[in-house]
Amino acid sequence: MKKYVHNFSAGPCILPKEVMQKAAEAVIEYNNSGLSIIEMSHRSKDFVAVMDKSFALVRELLNVPDNYDISFLQGGASLQFTMLPQNLLPVGGKVGYLNTGVWASKAVKEAEFYGETIQVASSKDKNFSYVPKDYSIPSDLSYLHLTSNNTIYGTQLKSFPETSVPLVCDMSSDLMSKVIDVSKFDLIYAGAQKNMGPAGVTLVISKKGIFGKSGRKIPTMLDYTTHIDNESMFNTPPCFSIYTCMLTMEWLKNLGGIAAMEAINEKKGKLLYDEIDSNPLFLGTAAKEDRSLMNVTFVMKDPSLEPEFSQMAKERNLSGIEGHRSVGGYRASIYNAMPIESVQALVDAMRDMAKKHA
């Protein structure tokens, strides 16, 4: 009997139990084919059907308009950081970035390679513990790049700027956790390894007609149109990762889709943040209005108590709650697949800790 671990890991992270069960079965044999999903040609009828269903589920769940393409790529968000400016920053042009953390900063660095890159605002002054709001957006930007959720700091954009400048957004850590309006963006990308599936695949949703205007020669694999034109089959796709994303999206659909998921995520977040705010021992680290529903960051008011709480968490199989070294304290990642019972288990531990030190 497998012990029950409450998996608060920031990513790769918890996936639905039934997804892991079905993924494991497919590694033995997929669809009565006599073949494993990992030893099957990506051009086989069975695997092409997996790709088609994956595209369809993304389109359905996120309500992706017809004038948008969907691609499954490799290389994570980090490879997107260089693909974006190569494809969308014209020679002599200018792009803007909202700097809300380490990942946004890395994206800035890769854009600077290709042209003028301005930071419309940054929250670096306070260790990215908030999301900048009242900033102006120059109208001559080729795009404004946002990071919708910042895993390390536990902040999340609660709204997106209204602007005529095309929006590009790294949604790696909150895509499919809440309803979004895809039509407000020119391009959305997300490494799968939070709410969508295992590591090894990156989802890109892009508006038709935005590419081919940068005036740059782009290596074939870094040109989005290569992957769009070949339906993400220009070369061998990461088959297992895509299949497992498909399973996760099926789970999400059966649960009622993203609106239903969002309601659950709000409930989970409220449960944990309410405890942080009422418990005398703990303190949230992110600005209240910017608190992430995916990654909940907090510290103990008396840091000398942290070893004791960490030990208690370990004994209760609350796994992966150590904060990122740049913030310290704790980070509980409560992605889609995290059951509210696990959040409750963490809350219970926090309460028991408070009682002990009352």
Added chain:
Amino acid sequence: MKKYVHNFSAGPCILPKEVMQKAAEAVIEYNNSGLSIIEMSHRSKDFVAVMDKSFALVRELLNVPDNYDISFLQGGASLQFTMLPQNLLPVGGKVGYLNTGVWASKAVKEAEFYGETIQVASSKDKNFSYVPKDYSIPSDLSYLHLTSNNTIYGTQLKSFPETSVPLVCDMSSDLMSKVIDVSKFDLIYAGAQKNMGPAGVTLVISKKGIFGKSGRKIPTMLDYTTHIDNESMFNTPPCFSIYTCMLTMEWLKNLGGIAAMEAINEKKGKLLYDEIDSNPLFLGTAAKEDRSLMNVTFVMKDPSLEPEFSQMAKERNLSGIEGHRSVGGYRASIYNAMPIESVQALVDAMRDMAKKHA
């Protein structure tokens, strides 16, 4: 009960049964951790141990010298096609490619982007059915790029040129199938999805000291040193694919290592090629001296018999033997994990076909 399918797919392709069994188990739970291998942080002790063991197995199996680095990347060989010239073709320099097929041609195209790229020889004149031999290698090349095995055409380099020019080799479809001398190369790369594991990870073996000399600004993710310096953990690695490669390498080690595997592969190849040469109905398409031990290509002398043989193959669960559209006929991929019994089953079908038409 799963039906037994003889999986001759060109890639993704057959993997050892015990590897798929262990991979499936790890998708449920890895190492009594209570967690699946796909929901575990890549920075966790358990997964870091998987990475360390994978590096060690590559080094041991391929006898990789100490002055070589090993990396696990994403993007397949296709992404290597652009990384190579960006990192190794100096501004104003010149590189050479031996053009032995479609994949080599794609590699040429990406190099041309960055500077003078010559084809030292090409077998395109005969639909890549042979490997060019007596060609000269200009001494001022920054590297000579080879493709050790050509899946589509069923050709394989039986030796590598002796030259002072640094050698770079795409070994996607025969790495770990035979003993090679890594020290003869500056860089070796291979998409995993043939002999090493599932799709989604690319192995790179590179000599220390070769990078940082191209005079180019290289985007972070496309700079080999990023991945070497971060032990392939600059960003989230494709965890499941790497873990399954580790399992495959363990299987290979237990079987006696690459020399033992090579002997088995020679036996399998001989069995099938002997049948092709002695059977009155069939004809090999690759030049005899260049025949691949990984992908065996053949046609029927009377093409009108092909539908009948294809039907017979289907009835006997001989799967994935259709030839690539550019060659036609048949292609039997008999990678490491293919048991000789499956090769025998194909040979039996060919014999039965010949008897029927005697």
